[in-house]
Amino acid sequence: MLSKKTRYSILAMVKLAKEYNKGPVLISSISETELIPKKFLESILLELKRNGFVNSKKGKGGGYYLIKSPDQINLADMLRLFEGAIALLPCAAYKYYESCGHCKDEQTCGIRSVIKEIRDETVRMMKGFSLADIINRENDLLKNK
Amino acid sequence: MLSKKTRYSILAMVKLAKEYNKGPVLISSISETELIPKKFLESILLELKRNGFVNSKKGKGGGYYLIKSPDQINLADMLRLFEGAIALLPCAAYKYYESCGHCKDEQTCGIRSVIKEIRDETVRMMKGFSLADIINRENDLLKNK
DNA sequence: TAATAGTCTACTTAATCGATAGATTTAATA
DNA sequence: TATTAAATCTATCGATTAAGTAGACTATTA
Numbered sequence: 502m503l504s505k506k507t508r509y510s511i512l513a514m515v516k517l518a519k520e521y522n523k524g525p526v527l528i529s530s531i532s533e534t535e536l537i538p539k540k541f542l543e544s545i546l547l548e549l550k551r552n553g554f555v556n557s558k559k560g561k562g563g564g565y566y567l568i569k570s571p572d573q574i575n576l577a578d579m580l581r582l583f584e585g586a587i588a589l590l591p592c593a594a595y596k597y598y599e600s601c602g603h604c605k606d607e608q609t610c611g612i613r614s615v616i617k618e619i620r621d622e623t624v625r626m627m628k629g630f631s632l633a634d635i636i637n638r639e640n641d642l643l644k645n646k
Numbered sequence: 647m648l649s650k651k652t653r654y655s656i657l658a659m660v661k662l663a664k665e666y667n668k669g670p671v672l673i674s675s676i677s678e679t680e681l682i683p684k685k686f687l688e689s690i691l692l693e694l695k696r697n698g699f700v701n702s703k704k705g706k707g708g709g710y711y712l713i714k715s716p717d718q719i720n721l722a723d724m725l726r727l728f729e730g731a732i733a734l735l736p737c738a739a740y741k742y743y744e745s746c747g748h749c750k751d752e753q754t755c756g757i758r759s760v761i762k763e764i765r766d767e768t769v770r771m772m773k774g775f776s777l778a779d780i781i782n783r784e785n786d787l788l789k790n791k
Numbered sequence: 792t793a794a795t796a797g798t799c800t801a802c803t804t805a806a807t808c809g810a811t812a813g814a815t816t817t818a819a820t821a
Numbered sequence: 822t823a824t825t826a827a828a829t830c831t832a833t834c835g836a837t838t839a840a841g842t843a844g845a846c847t848a849t850t851a
Contacts, residue, residue: 503734505809511757512748528828536748540811547829560818561826576760580734589648603657603681609791611784612656615721615775619768626767630760639756646754650840673797686841692798705849706795 507583509537510545514579517555518571518632525557525564552582571636577627587627588620652728654682655690659724662700663716663777670702670709697727716781722772732772733765 503511512535520526528546532539546565549555554574557565567574580587586597592607593616604610648656657680665671673691677684691710694700699719702710712719725732731742737752738761749755 502729502731502736504807508735508746508748515757525827527826538810541809543828544810557828558818559816559826559828560820562819563817563827565828576764584647586647590653591647601653603653609784609787611780611782611787612660614783614787615780619721619771619775622771623764623768626764630764635756635760637756638759639754642754642756642759649838670796683841685843688797689841702797703849704795704797704847706851708796708849710797 503580504583506541506545507580509535509542510549510583511576511579512537513542513546513565514549514554514567514574514632515635517565517567518574518636521567521571525562525566527564531565548582554579554582567632570633572631572633574632575628576630577624580627587624588616590616593617593620648725649728651686651690652725654680654687655694655728656721656724657682658687658691658710659694659699659712659719659777660780662710662712663719663781666712666716670707670711672709676710693727699724699727712777716777717779719777720773721775722769725772732769733761735761738762738765 513531516531516535517526528543529539531537531546532542537545546555546557550557550565553568555565556568557563577587581596586594588594588597590601590613591597591599592601592604592610592613600607601610601613604613607613658676661676661680662671673688674684676682676691677687682690691700691702695702695710698713700710701713702708722732726741731739733739733742735746735758736742736744737746737749737755737758745752746755746758749758752758
C-alpha cells in the first residue's frame with residue numbers, strides 16, 4: 502500500500518496537471534481541494550521541486566506548477582520518489598538493487614526470478630500511465646456515466 | 647517492498663514445500679538454512695499455522711509441515727497474510743477495501759481507475775505463481791547454468 | 792520421566808510515518 | 822519603499838509499526 506506522502510503527491514501532481522500552463526497554483530488551493538494537510542503538503546511539494554517534477558514562484562501571485570508536460574510524467578517516476586524501489590524484493594530491483602542476504606546463489610534463486618517477472622510487468626504498466634492518461638481516464642469515466 | 651516478516655514467511659514456505667511429504671521440519675533447521683532469526687521465525691510459523699497454511703507437531707520428532715500441496719499455495723495468498731491488500735490504494739482493493747477520503751466520486755476517479763488496473767494484473771500474476779512453480783523455476787535455472 | 796520441540800505472554804528498541812510550529816526569505820504591488 | 826502574500830527552512834513531536842528477544846509453559850514421545 503502506498504504511503505500518504507505518495508498518495509498526496511499523486512493527488513497534487515494530478516491537480517497541477519489539470520492547471521498546466523495556467524500559471525502557478527497556491528499550496529493552500531491544492532490543500533483545500535484535495536483535502537491534504539497544508540504543512541504536510543508544503544514539505545511534499547518541496548521534495549517534488551528538489552527532484553525536478555515541479556517548480557515554484559515565491560511572493561504574491563506565486564505558487565507551484567509542473568515543469569514537464571503531463572504526458573511526460575508517469576506513475577513509475579512518481580512512485581520511485583517516495584516509495585523507493587518498485588520491486589517487492591531488493592534483489593529484484595534495478596534502480597535500488599541490494600542483495601537479499603538469504604539465498605546462496607542469486608542467479609538461480611526461484612523466488613527472485615518470479616519476483617523479477619512481477620516487477621518487470623509492474624514497471625511496464627506504471628510507465629504506461631502518465632498524468633495526462635489519468636486525466637483522460639477521468640474524463641472518459643465522466644462521459645460514460 | 648515486502649517486510650522482513652513476509653520475506654521470511656516465503657523463504658520458510660518454500661523450504662517446507664521442498665520437504666513436502668517428508669515429515670515435520672524443525673524450526674531450528676529452517677532458521678539455520680534460511681538464515682532467519684529463530685525466535686522471529688517461531689512467531690511467523692505460528693501465524694502461518696493459525697491461518698491454515700501449515701501444521702505442526704510438538705515433542706521429539708516434531709516440527710512444521712505444509713498442509714496443502716505446494717501447487718495449491720500461491721504468492722497472492724501468502725502476501726495478503728502479512729502485507730494486507732495487494733492494491734496500492736485502499737479504494738482499489740477488493741479484500742481490504744476502504745474509501746480513500748479524497749476524491750468526490752470514486753466511480754469517476756482517474757487515479758483509482760488506473761491503480762485498479764495495475765492491481766488486477768498484479769493479482770493475476772501472483773495467483774499464477776505457486777510454491778511448486780518457484781521450486782520448478784529454481785530447478786530450471788540450475789539446469790541451464 | 793527426561794528430553795525435545797512447539798506455544799504463549801510480555802517486552803524492548805529503533806525506525807518510520809504523519810504532521811505541526813514558527814521564523815525567514817523572496818517577490819509583487821500599491 | 823512599505824506592505825503583503827507566498828514559498829522556504831529548521832526543528833521538533835507523538836504515534837505507530839517493524840524487528841527482534843526473553844523466559845516460562847505445554848505437549849509429545851522415546
